[in-house]
Amino acid sequence: MTTVELKNCPWCGTTAHLHINSPSVYWNTVACALCSVEGPASETTDAAILAWNRRASPWKPICTAPKDGTPVLLYWPGTGGWLPKMYYACWDTTVGETINGQRMGLWSIGFKNYLDPTAVTHYAPLPDDPPSPSSDASP
């Protein structure tokens, strides 16, 4: 049995209601008793936990990023030291190199700061807003 912790339920976010189902020696899953979502069936409990913990990566190639002003999270792998690798940004078409009389744009990170568009490799859509304080029952 592994000591790997179970990730939260991807649907309801709980950890308190997760349990490992082992109805047979060939079929094990991790399931959420709160919302009934169940991970992939696996031959061992360790494999069931690994399958439950696997998540799709939110990162997409930068060439597919929206350039319509939609805010996104950018990933810049070349930075180090005190510089962050991730930036909240949107594509700004009022700046950047001018080609044929048209601005090409740059990734704006606010306050007239821009990232080198050739240095950014991936983007991720922003998550939804959190629930409002009045509807959030968690502490």
Ligand SMILES: [Zn+2]
């Ligand atoms: Zn759940």
